[in-house]
Amino acid sequence: MKRHTIAPRPDWQRIVEEQGVVYPLTRYPDDSLRPYWDESAYYSFSLPEVEALEDVVEELHAMSLAAAEHIVARDRFADLGITDPRIAAAVAESWRRRPELPSVYGRFDLRYDGDGPARMLEYNADTPTSLVEAASAQWFWMEDRFPGADQWNSLHERLVEAWKRQAPLLPPGPLHFVHSELDELGEDLMTVAYLRETAEQAGLYTEALSVEAIGWDDIAGRFVDDRLRFIRSCFKLYPWEWLTADEFGPHVLDTLDNGGGTGSTCWIEPAWKMLLSNKALLAVLWELYPDHPNLLPAYLDGPRELAARGPGYVSKPLLGREGDGVRLHGPGEPPAVRAEPCCYQELAELPEFDGNRVVLGAWVVEDEAAGLGIRESAGLVTDAYARFLPHVIR
Numbered sequence: 001m002k003r004h005t006i007a008p009r010p011d012w013q014r015i016v017e018e019q020g021v022v023y024p025l026t027r028y029p030d031d032s033l034r035p036y037w038d039e040s041a042y043y044s045f046s047l048p049e050v051e052a053l054e055d056v057v058e059e060l061h062a063m064s065l066a067a068a069e070h071i072v073a074r075d076r077f078a079d080l081g082i083t084d085p086r087i088a089a090a091v092a093e094s095w096r097r098r099p100e101l102p103s104v105y106g107r108f109d110l111r112y113d114g115d116g117p118a119r120m121l122e123y124n125a126d127t128p129t130s131l132v133e134a135a136s137a138q139w140f141w142m143e144d145r146f147p148g149a150d151q152w153n154s155l156h157e158r159l160v161e162a163w164k165r166q167a168p169l170l171p172p173g174p175l176h177f178v179h180s181e182l183d184e185l186g187e188d189l190m191t192v193a194y195l196r197e198t199a200e201q202a203g204l205y206t207e208a209l210s211v212e213a214i215g216w217d218d219i220a221g222r223f224v225d226d227r228l229r230f231i232r233s234c235f236k237l238y239p240w241e242w243l244t245a246d247e248f249g250p251h252v253l254d255t256l257d258n259g260g261g262t263g264s265t266c267w268i269e270p271a272w273k274m275l276l277s278n279k280a281l282l283a284v285l286w287e288l289y290p291d292h293p294n295l296l297p298a299y300l301d302g303p304r305e306l307a308a309r310g311p312g313y314v315s316k317p318l319l320g321r322e323g324d325g326v327r328l329h330g331p332g333e334p335p336a337v338r339a340e341p342c343c344y345q346e347l348a349e350l351p352e353f354d355g356n357r358v359v360l361g362a363w364v365v366e367d368e369a370a371g372l373g374i375r376e377s378a379g380l381v382t383d384a385y386a387r388f389l390p391h392v393i394r
Contacts, residue, residue, distance in 0.1 A: 020137065075088075101270040120282070134388075155365065
């Protein structure tokens with residue numbers, strides 16, 4: 001794994017915007033605009049490195065599914081902060097009927113520096129973004145800059161094939177693709193638009209809609225779109241913890257299609273993904289697979305021995321995105337147990353390349369590793385100011 005500097009393509013901003021990355025710049029607190037899509041550098045990997053990382057990602061995915069089975073079988077929903085019996089029952093039923101429910105993709109965040117095993121930081125299995133730049137823009141960048149090169153990137157083909165395989169699981173009618181109007185940057189909009197495009201290439205009939213435009217038909221007891229058609233299946237880039245907590249959350253549970261139900265809505269990703277998108281998964285994995293080389297020690301009741309030894313630990317809210325609420329605790333500090341439910345994970349400092357901290361986003365489509373996206377940040381927490389950089393296989 002190496003980092004290389006390179007001159008950006010002339011007119012790079014227009015190019016990537018036309019390819020769907022309509023958010024190529026990030027506004028910083030000083031009101032300056034700086035690149036989010038950053039092609040002033042790129043990373044290269046050897047083929048054996050990529051093949052080894054693929055194996056790690058698929059093993060971590062299989063282990064995460066085993067952890068989900070454990071949570072359901074042992075009724076450990078409270079460890080995930082799921083205390084509403086109706087939500088717990090819906091998630092459990094969704095898990096039991098997993099083979100009958102469409103599920104498309106997820107993204108592992110990994111700590112990896114090319115020397116030593118990759119370590120799992122978290123699993124974004126419900127509403128992962130940075131898909132457009134990973135699947136599309138960086139592929140076209142490679143074709144422009146390194147014709148004939150290769151990339152860890154079979155995302156587009158895998159997504160199209162996934163929709164084809166899962167089409168028989170969908171009820172009749174259009175598959176709605178929804179995002180929230182609160183998305184000001186356009187990232188959620190373009191992620192959903194791209195996934196909709198892959199579904200249409202698989203032969204599915206689709207419709208676009210915003211979450212805020214979903215209606216409720218009191219007489220029929222069904223969700224409807226802006227043309228008053230029943231919403232029988234819906235891909236949502238909207239977290240399950242928001243969906244169930246919203247005003248119409250009880251209707252979601254009342255009409256949840258956990259496999260073949262009539263008069264109900266099939267949501268993608270399914271409700272069982274709440275088991276994987278929760279940071280408590282990290283602690284359950286460490287409990288089930290202690291000392292696994294691709295895991296970091298993690299606990300739910302406090303930092304335990306992590307507070308008394310180096311390199312320190314990280315406290316993460318069970319449900320958080322873009323680094324929100326993540327706190328770093330150095331070695332030797334008094335143990336800090338936060339009031340909100342958290343996961344306490346051993347600190348694995350992100351590797352530094354030319355003064356930049358890097359995290360790998362390794363994609364899973366269905367149950368297979370499918371591609372890589374790389375983000376850089378100035379600090380140890382990958383936050384909303386991180387940059388996306390492309391890569392090639394040497």
